[in-house]
Amino acid sequence: xxxxxxxxxxxxxxxxxxxxxxxxxxxxxxxxxxxxxxxxxxxxxxxxxxxxxxxxxxxxxxxxxxxxxxxxxxxxxxxxxxxxxxxxxxxxxxxxxxxxxxxxxxxxxxxxxxxxxxxxxxxxxxxxxxxxxxxxxxxxxxxxxxxxxxxxxxxxxxxxxxxxxxxxxxxxxxxxxxxxxxxxxxxxxxxxxxxxxxxxxxxxxxxxxxxxxxxxxxxxxxxxxxxxxxxxxxxxxxxxxxxxxxxxxxxxxxxxxxxxxxxxxxxxxxxxxxxxxxxxxxxxxxxxxxxxxxxxxxxxxxxxxxxxxxxxxxxxxxxxxxxxxxxxxxxxxxxxxxxxxxxxxxxxxxxxxxxxxxxxxxxxx
Numbered sequence: 242x243x244x245x246x247x248x249x250x251x252x253x254x255x256x257x258x259x260x261x262x263x264x265x266x267x268x269x270x271x272x273x274x275x276x277x278x279x280x281x282x283x284x285x286x287x288x289x290x291x292x293x294x295x296x297x298x299x300x301x302x303x304x305x306x307x308x309x310x311x312x313x314x315x316x317x318x319x320x321x322x323x324x325x326x327x328x329x330x331x332x333x334x335x336x337x338x339x340x341x342x343x344x345x346x347x348x349x350x351x352x353x354x355x356x357x358x359x360x361x362x363x364x365x366x367x368x369x370x371x372x373x374x375x376x377x378x379x380x381x382x383x384x385x386x387x388x389x390x391x392x393x394x395x396x397x398x399x400x401x402x403x404x405x406x407x408x409x410x411x412x413x414x415x416x417x418x419x420x421x422x423x424x425x426x427x428x429x430x431x432x433x434x435x436x437x438x439x440x441x442x443x444x445x446x447x448x449x450x451x452x453x454x455x456x457x458x459x460x461x462x463x464x465x466x467x468x469x470x471x472x473x474x475x476x477x478x479x480x481x482x483x484x485x486x487x488x489x490x491x492x493x494x495x496x497x498x499x500x501x502x503x504x505x506x507x508x509x510x511x512x513x514x515x516x517x518x519x520x521x522x523x524x525x526x527x528x529x530x531x532x533x534x535x536x537x538x539x540x541x542x543x544x545x546x547x548x549x550x551x552x553x554x555x556x557x558x559x560x561x562x563x564x565x566x567x568x569x570x571x572x573x574x575x576x577x578x579x580x581x582x583x584x585x586x587x588x589x590x591x592x593x594x595x596x597x598x599x600x601x602x603x604x605x606x
Contacts, residue, residue, distance in 0.1 A: 253374070256296070256300070258284075260284045299329070429602055441544065459538070469488060492517070509538060525577070544582055551566035
């Protein structure tokens, strides 16, 4: 036994419960002579539960035959209070029959001390039980430390993942705005459009995580424009059929750009970039998908992109009034746009229009 464990034992709080004053005095004298100082005694067994709840008791020396409450009743009362902890109870009894011992073990006793007891045997049993108690407490302390370390490490990982996600989102938004700067004098369109996507996604009841993912990925819807030649992308007039065919490739270019790295946000951005020009009636591009074959994020992005584009000034057109743009969205229900989404979009149009006040184009300020 190490010195640390020995000192820990001597610091242990020991509760002595016996209605016989002579037995109590004998145990106190024996323990004090061997260096134990934190001793609590009671001759009234009814006080045991109260003492246990108030004190950090490490060991109970418990007589069996006592008035008011016998040792079995005391252990029965202690059992719910000591749940989840190791409480050594050393039963002291003059009875030697197996039934008493078996009943004491079932009641919670960890060991026995036969009266009249031998001092050497008593000290050995007491120190053995205290050693187990100390080992149990040390295990609990280590488990608590490990649990704290796991919680701290988990939080570090969560913080790191949050930072990575925020970085990814920032990169996605920057690339989205970069694509807008190529054919629009401002990049505010992608901010309003993405926020509108989040509003619409929530309006149709998508879980918050899904709505937020669509909102964060949608700024990349036109990233493929980075691959379109300037003479086509910036052409002020109408495109020729050949030029428009090249222009339409921006959907596939955007999907290709977003396919180089796999994550939730880039996978969502890839889907939106590839499908936000698909039409509900199958007349869209690049794949001519029809109806619900078009991924929902693409259908959501299509409405929000077109509405904000119509209500924004471009080098080749003036901004449409919001009423006229909404009328166009309604007219295209079942043609370009998902009818269910159009209905939901109308229901949140005031929130969508408020985005322009919050994020105006420079020329509107």
